[in-house]
Amino acid sequence: MTVSEGEAHGWRARWVGRENERRRTAYDAALQAWRRRDEELRQLYCAAEEPVRPAETPAGLPVRLDDDEVVLAVQPAAEIVEATARHTPDLPTAELTVVPVEDTRRSRRRSKGARVVDAGMAVVTDRRLIVVGRDEQQEWPYARLAGVAHHPEEPFTLLHPDGPGRIRGVWVPRAAASTFRLLLTVAYADATGARAALLDRLDDAVMAHWLDQPPTPSPATPADAPLTARLVRPALVAAVAVALAIAAVVSVVHGSVPDRPVIGMDVDRGTGVDPTDRGLPPSSTGLGTPARSAVPHTTGTTSGQLPGAAPVTAATTSAAPTPTADPSPAQPSPQPTETTSSPPAPSGTPSPTEVDRCGAPANPYGYNYCGGSYIYDPAPDVCTWFDCVENLWSGKGYLVQCKDGLISRTGMQRGPCSGHDGTRRPVYI
Numbered sequence: 001m002t003v004s005e006g007e008a009h010g011w012r013a014r015w016v017g018r019e020n021e022r023r024r025t026a027y028d029a030a031l032q033a034w035r036r037r038d039e040e041l042r043q044l045y046c047a048a049e050e051p052v053r054p055a056e057t058p059a060g061l062p063v064r065l066d067d068d069e070v071v072l073a074v075q076p077a078a079e080i081v082e083a084t085a086r087h088t089p090d091l092p093t094a095e096l097t098v099v100p101v102e103d104t105r106r107s108r109r110r111s112k113g114a115r116v117v118d119a120g121m122a123v124v125t126d127r128r129l130i131v132v133g134r135d136e137q138q139e140w141p142y143a144r145l146a147g148v149a150h151h152p153e154e155p156f157t158l159l160h161p162d163g164p165g166r167i168r169g170v171w172v173p174r175a176a177a178s179t180f181r182l183l184l185t186v187a188y189a190d191a192t193g194a195r196a197a198l199l200d201r202l203d204d205a206v207m208a209h210w211l212d213q214p215p216t217p218s219p220a221t222p223a224d225a226p227l228t229a230r231l232v233r234p235a236l237v238a239a240v241a242v243a244l245a246i247a248a249v250v251s252v253v254h255g256s257v258p259d260r261p262v263i264g265m266d267v268d269r270g271t272g273v274d275p276t277d278r279g280l281p282p283s284s285t286g287l288g289t290p291a292r293s294a295v296p297h298t299t300g301t302t303s304g305q306l307p308g309a310a311p312v313t314a315a316t317t318s319a320a321p322t323p324t325a326d327p328s329p330a331q332p333s334p335q336p337t338e339t340t341s342s343p344p345a346p347s348g349t350p351s352p353t354e355v356d357r358c359g360a361p362a363n364p365y366g367y368n369y370c371g372g373s374y375i376y377d378p379a380p381d382v383c384t385w386f387d388c389v390e391n392l393w394s395g396k397g398y399l400v401q402c403k404d405g406l407i408s409r410t411g412m413q414r415g416p417c418s419g420h421d422g423t424r425r426p427v428y429i
Helices: 010-049 174-192 195-210 235-253 314-318
Strands: 071-083 114-125 128-133 137-141 145-150 156-161 168-171 399-402 407-409 423-426
Touching: 010 174, 010 195, 071 128, 071 156, 071 174, 114 168, 114 174, 145 174, 174 195, 195 423
Parallel strands: none
Antiparallel strands: 071 114, 071 168, 114 128, 128 137, 145 156, 156 168, 399 407, 399 423
16 A cells, blocks of 8 residues: 555655555454454355264253254253343344354343343254253244344344244353354254255355455545644644633633634645635535535625625625715725626536446335345335345345345245245345
8 A cells, every 4th residue: 555646745744654554454454354254154154064963962961852853962051041022123033044153352241132031051952952941941842933043243042933922042152152053053944944045045145245345445645634634743733722712712701702703724824714615505415525505606805805704796786785884084985896706507406326236226215236234124115116026025034136136035934035046145225
């Protein structure tokens, strides 16, 4: 990352060096985190393809198993958690996928929507999940579940019942969460005949993460250096601000009002805010930067006009004159100077620039195939703008595009694009 616009000298050169180093460090950290996540997702996909192997059953297991029931995993340290409400934004939704626990490097915390009710041992079999606690034994047969929901940041999984009732789940240590979640989800998928749909979801997750690579930062240039970087000591900026605030308070207390408004500080030999920009309301340009108002302004001023005063336009000169004090007889009244105004803005609004949606049809919601956030709550009239599958609203996840071009939704029993050649890519907003 080097300077690309001319040679920098002095304080601008020092700022460019510091800024480029900061951007490089931030990019390296983001790229390293992205690579770790990519490796985790690919390992999960490969492990989900392999057949599940029975675990070694420890002696004295306090669980009564059926004759042909197979133990897949035993987690000695586990806790039973219970959702405080069925619909809580802080809790994950049921979805047929495996979510690796993100390394947030925070101390262990509990979600506000879940509370611990018991602790004990968790046993995963090919038919059910069993947690033997101190006070009770809780079990979840896979055939009676509507889905599993893994929290992305905390190592617990909720198991949604197929019908009304309390939503409970199991918490395991963070170090064992990835393996435990994989075995539990694969066992649930095998018991419900959804192993192929699970692999499709994992493949979609790998592809979505691959398209979400951190962008390479552009190099800083001397023209980007802010004027505040010219100060040798950053504390001087705070001192100047405090001094100005004190001066303003003293002026108000003593009744001293300046004869014209303060536009800005001249800290770079005349570089400052254009006084003629006073009163011009900013307008959105679509790029997050305020734009100049389309109201025309004059290119000249009347003789004797203060620099901070409002510009004189043809409309103001045609209005009634403002009464002034009687001039001294020895002083002739100033002659008005001719003013010129820019031509009026053309009527009508220019058509907006066409937005690249990466193949998605035009729609008023900004839905696209390029990138962004998953759409878990699509608009009710989404099928007016997209071609949708018939059972779109039976899903509980986010919008995806099938390989035949139709729009579907994840969280369905047989997968989002079952019968439509598989899933192609997510729909973003």
